[in-house]
Amino acid sequence: MIPKRSKYAIKALTALAKVYRDKQHLSIATIAEQEKIPRKFLEAILLQLRNEGMVNSKMGASGGYYLVKHPDEIMLSAIIRSTGGPIALIPCVSLNFYEECVECPHEELCGLHEVMLEVREASIHILSKTSLADLILREKKLFRKSENSRK
Amino acid sequence: MIPKRSKYAIKALTALAKVYRDKQHLSIATIAEQEKIPRKFLEAILLQLRNEGMVNSKMGASGGYYLVKHPDEIMLSAIIRSTGGPIALIPCVSLNFYEECVECPHEELCGLHEVMLEVREASIHILSKTSLADLILREKKLFRKSENSRK
């Protein structure tokens, strides 16, 4: 599983993506309330994302956070990675949290290693082709679908 | 990530699968040494797998553990699940560790939920078609491949 901070980050950035076209920014408090994320925790998460250049901020009254890149260019895989979420199921096939297996003499001969690599590739394939913009689009489609089925 | 106990379980069961055709059993000590798993920890893991009916054991001198089913029928997904490893990346799309999102009013309208479902399906697809027998076969192939490339 990925940590909550990764999920919170995705939710918060999606909120920012929704106001991107209007060049608007949102305050931590606003996002926290909207997305039901603990305020102080969100603060720490956004601060980190800012230090990594994924968002920018404006201090002072009527300040807030805004996306640096277009929602089309921000991929889920990137968000998960920069908030410390491992995508792989075991450390020896993780790109960002790689750790050698103590027990494997040669990991290139390990069958489990090979299978877990395939799993990682399949996951990353989906997560790195899905952007914040895609997420918003999906939500619109899901909403329309539920509207239709209520008729 | 899945816990170490899941990985240890896969390694241990693979060791048992390798002697399955000879109807042999292996002692905890033997497996622990072979696979470099802490002895007492492995004991706890195998005991749990036994209580879930995945393996059986024989007490006393020259006792040990053995597989109940054919290595062809034991899938990685089943091992991971019965040792407490979540395959999904977030709780709201997990089959065995499901938890409702506090922040989502309607999870069927959540774009992230939908994407994470796809990731889970892709992972489970691979893990539930791969058996212990497949793992052993893969290892043989990897070994032959490395032999050839050394020529």
Place this chain on the structure above:
DNA sequence: TAAATATACTACTATTTTAATAGGATATAA
């Protein structure tokens, strides 16, 4: 039948990670 060898079982501890909070410093707008 005694010694050796294994599993069965319960309880405990230590470590690490994650989630979340506290509180003051700094910047900006109205």
Place this chain on the structure above:
DNA sequence: TTATATCCTATTAAAATAGTAGTATATTTA
């Protein structure tokens, strides 16, 4: 100058994970 935000460091709380200890029980074998 007051109100509103972000910035930043430090700390705490809770939970999960990994691993250990020790004793009871069963079975083989000499």
